[in-house]
Amino acid sequence: MPTNVGVVHSIMLVAHVAEYLSFALSVVINGLLIYLIKTKSRKEMGSYKYLMMSFALFGIFYSTIDVLVQPLIHVYASTFSAIMILSTFGFNKNSAAVIISCFNMALTLLAVHFVYRYFAVCWPLRLRYFKGFRTFPCWAFVVMVLGLAWGLTTYFVANESPDKDEFLAEEFLKNYDLRIEEIYYVGSFYFTYDEDGYRRYKLSACLGMLNYTFLMSVSSSIVFYCGVKTYLNMRKEQDNKTKKMRNLQAQLFKVLVLQTVTPVVLMYIPCGFVFAAPLFEMEVGAYANFVPIFLALYPVIDPLYVIYFIRDHRESVKKWFNFFSKIPTSRPTYESRMTLIEKFSLQEASQGAHFSSIKNFIHCEKTLEGNLGESKMRRLPRSAEMAHGAEYVGFCLGVVINSTLIFLIKTKSRKELGVYRYLMMSFAFCGIGYSTVDLITQPLIQTHGTTFTVLTVLSTFDISKRVGALVVALYCAFFEVTLALLGVHFVYRYFAICRPNLLRLFEGFNKAIWVAVVLGFGLDWFLTTYFLVPETEMANRYLANAIMENYGLRMDEIAYIGPLYFITDSSGEKHFNLISCLGMANFLFMVFFSFGTVFFCGISTYRKMQQQLSIVTQRTRILQKQLFLTLIVQTIVPIFFMYIPIFFLFLSPLFELEIGANANFVSISLALYPVLDPLVAIYFISDYREAVKNFFKKCLPKKHSSGLVSTGLVLNAISSTS
Missing domain, CATH: 1.10.1200 (Non-ribosomal Peptide Synthetase Peptidyl Carrier Protein; Chain A)
Structure with missing residues (x-):
């Protein structure tokens, strides 16, 4: 992938600023957390507070390593490199190798934290392995040994070598204006090509990467296993605790989940991508420097969870801010529910005051004189107000921008686009349909206990409960239609580049087959939503109080769908709700099938395009790059605005995360998707731009x-x- 030097330098600047800023913030925030743990923790936390302090110290340690190394990451052909500029702090190559080896020490220390947490909650007797001065050297030895294993692999296997120097020297000079002698780098050179064009794998490099992968897998597996087991055990024992202890445990649950997810997203996944990209010869180049930004953010984000979710710590910080800013601790607000006569004059109320506003209030019933106390005014939570605002804005912009794209495809497309322009038009029409259904549904989302719900307010368009359920199911079906259509796009690109003889499957009456496939996916999602995760009496009883508390709505005023993962029998034991679980299993299968198709076709198409770039004409090559770049970004956008929010929504009830009405951030992200998607095509295809x-x-x-x-x-x- 050709890189723009200006863009590369901008990414490097952002990465280095992130490293310095994260170091400063990490020291401040983790230092603050240590102080809060030391002075504001309840006695009930026991030895757990020392574990949290160790997490804070770990954050300072990690950010110190990061600011010393200031790594640059580069992926080129069958190699990846982690680069350290020697002149930054005057290091030589040997000291640089030692510092880089500390990365795995940081990961190992993270795993040891989770082992301690696992022992503290699940096996208290085994905490003796963490007590006393005799045990400390043992754990320090484990951390040092695994760090040494990483360091030795780095120094003897992934170290600089003459063949790598020769292969990478020009690439480093072109992208970073750095000579080989000015840097220290480590990395793997997986394979070369012989005279016949066959790959010849380098055994030492592959063994080194296997060792890296093994060490990271050990660390990540320990983190995941201990995190899940600890969480499940804490949930099991919660019923035996006092109310005060249960509240504290609930706060710690959230911290535990987020402290497990954060390193996975910010450390393991980015590093795994860098390790795997050269195997597919993905020319990421200097754009891989997004990875150091993620790594730098980790020690800043991690302590914020503890400060925010543990009430004592959060209240202490709020008091400090209130003291310094002189802001009152409370502000006047309307009651969430009040009678009309309290809000309006007697005359207005007796005449039947009635209004509805998406900004402030969701519903206000008419009332007659003599019955003034029964009608209530319901205020929407702020997250729901934002969701409704996003839906109206998303509809207006979605219609305008997608219509613009359809016009551009119709009038400004080159002949070389062929049938593909119809696929792009279908995406634009799908965006208009999606935003229209989104506006009609105006979905509100919440999680409560072991369920999540997608609901619509019947009074918005004065519809019946059955019609409301159909509208919500249709809204969900459009989500899957969009994902299925994305998969068909990638299949077409795969056929066009890798299997041209199969393009006949997109010609003539065969087009109807693909339309049927997309609609079939949507129909499957619609039927699953309507019949397997519908509104039930059991779910109504389970959700009634939460819906009233969050939205001020009775169950007969809404239509909703959503799984109830667990049901409680007469003895109080929880069991999986088979029907809901089957429905969710079908949802996950359809999503993974779509994503698997996108991933396979995308990788295969990319590799084939790299081989054909020297064969096709310059004009065709430029067009192919524009189309493929468009397709890549059109994949990333739904991942962040659809896949990730939906997966979070699907999984949070399994851990009984009480997100409540704040889950409406999912509605906001889904409403924005049909606006962002056409902008990608308009920007990256030069004729449209x-x-x-x-x-x-x-x-x-x-x-x-x-x-x-x-x-x-x-x-x-x-x-x-x-």
Whole structure:
């Protein structure tokens, strides 16, 4: 992948700023956390507070290593490299190797923390392995040995070598303006090609990567196993605790879950991507420097969970801010429920005051004189107000931008696009349909106990309960239609690049087959939603209080769908709800099937395109790059705005995370998706981008022409690198 030097330097600057800023914030925030644990922790926390202190000390240790190394990550052909500039702190290559080996010591220390937590909750008797000065050297020895294993692999297997120097010297000079002697780097050179074009794997590099992978797998497996077992054990014993202790345990549960998820997302997954990318010859280049940014953020984000979710710590911080800012600790608010006569005059109330507003209030019933005390005013939570606002904005922008894209595809597309332009148009039409259904449904989302619900308020469009359930099911079906259509896009690109003879499957009446496949996925999701996770009497009893508390709505005023993962029998024992679990299993299968298709076709297409770049014409090569870059970004957008929020929503009830109405962030992200998706195609395909740019040129006054010329030059420079 050709890299823009300006963009590369910007990424490097962001990475280095993130490292310095994270070091400063990590020392401050983790230092604050240590103080709070020392002075504000309850006695009930016992030895657990020392574990949290060790987490804080670990964060300072990790950020110190990160700011010393200031790594640059580069992926090129069949190699990846972690680079350290020697002149930054005056290190030589031997000292740099020692510091880089500390990375695995940090991961091992993280695993030891989870082992301690596991013993403290599940096997208290085994805490003797962490007590006294005799046990400390043993754990320190474990950390040092695993760090040494990483360091020896780095020094003897992944170290610099003449063949790697020769292969990478020009790449480093071109991207970073650095000579080999100015840096220390480690990394793997997986394979080369012989004269016949066959791969020849380098045994030492592959063994080194196996060792890296093994060490990371041991650490991540310990973190995951101990984290899950600790969480389940804490949930099991919660019923035997006092109310005060249960509240404290609930706070610690949330901290535990987030402290397990955070290193997975910010450390293990980015590192796993860097390790795997060269095997597929993904020319990520200097853009891989997003990984150091993630690694730098970890020690800052981790202590914030403890400060925020543990009430005593949070209240202490709030008091400090209130003291320094002189802001009162409370502000006047309306009661969440009040009679009309309390809010309006007697005359207005007796005449039947009635209003409905998406901004402040969700519903206000008419009332007659003599019955003024029965009608209530219900205030929406702020998250729901934001969700409704996003839905209206998403609908308006979605219709305008997708319509613009359809016009551009119809009038500005090259002949080389062929059938693919119809696929892009289908995406745009799907975006309009999705945002329309989203506006009609105006879904509100909440989690409570072992369930999540997607609900719509019947009075919004004055519909019946049955129609409301159908609308919610249709909304969910459009989600799967979008994912299925994304998969079909990747299949088409795979056929066009890797199997041209199969493109006949997208011609003539065969198009109807693909339409049927997409609609079949949507129908499956619709039927599963409507019949396997519907509204039930048991769910109504379970949710009634939570819906009233969060939204001020009775169950007969809403329609909803959602699984109830567990049911409680007469003896108080919890059992899996088979029907709901089957429905959710089907949902997950459909999502993974779509994502698996995207991943396989995307990787195969990318590798084939790399081989064909020297064969096709310059014009075709530029168009193929634009289309593939568009497709890649159109994959990343739904991952962050659809896959991840939905997976979080699916999984949170399994851990009984009481998110409540705050789960409406999912509605917001889903509402924004049909706005962002067409912008990708308009920006990355140069013909469309130029058409939009020329349109705005004509609309602006001529006196701004000089500015437009310079802007045009910038955009042309960008498009030449696309």
